[in-house]
Amino acid sequence: MELKERRQDQAVVLELSGRLDSNTADGFEEKLLGMIRNGEKYIVLDFSSLEYISSAGLRVLLKAARELKQTDGKMHLCSLKDYIQEVFDLSGFVSFLPIYAVVEDCIDAF
């Protein structure tokens, strides 16, 4: 999996591409939790190039969402492929991870 990071307004946008599974989840966790611990409060995860996610990836998102709650931060997701959206529906993660169509919508919603 590859990660591209950029700043847009008050948010940091992480663009994920490739596969987020047990093979790649540890590296992503280190990056994401590191950003939160360094004080990032508004995080956008752009999934437009993400091809695959398993429960290992969901686990990282849950950890990050919990940490952000403690710092009053927020994490918004966007541009999920239909079949990836379905994983979020099936797992019930949609109840605490807001999902939007595009990056701009994520930022407007902070």
Place this chain on the structure above:
Amino acid sequence: MSGIVNEFTLANDISELSKLAEEVERFGEEARLPAAGVFKLNLALDELVTNAIKYGGMSRDGCIWIKLAREGDALVVELKDSGRPFNPLEAEAPDTECGMHQRNVGGLGIHLTRKCMDEMHYERRGGENYLRMRRLLGRECSTT
């Protein structure tokens, strides 16, 4: 379109998920599965394989055998591993309705596998876990 089969083994190493993805992709092309179908097949197997490698206690040289077949209007998936007895059909389903702080991600992977398959059958035989699963083509994961 019947008679398409892909049979392979994975070593007891989490990096083998890459090989799993390649094999599922190859089978998907031959069986002309849509992208969503390939994804769900991969997800269902990924969760089982990850579980077996991380928690199955297989010996270092243990391996996981997988067979994918298209039989008429269905995909038939078989998986064998030499880990300790584990029946995924008896695994407790996670509460997917509760809030973030009550969430326990244990069991989520197997829950996803079950949602991606129409039928699952488990047997412990010859010191191995054996799973046979079916998914009807033309049906995507149910969200209900």
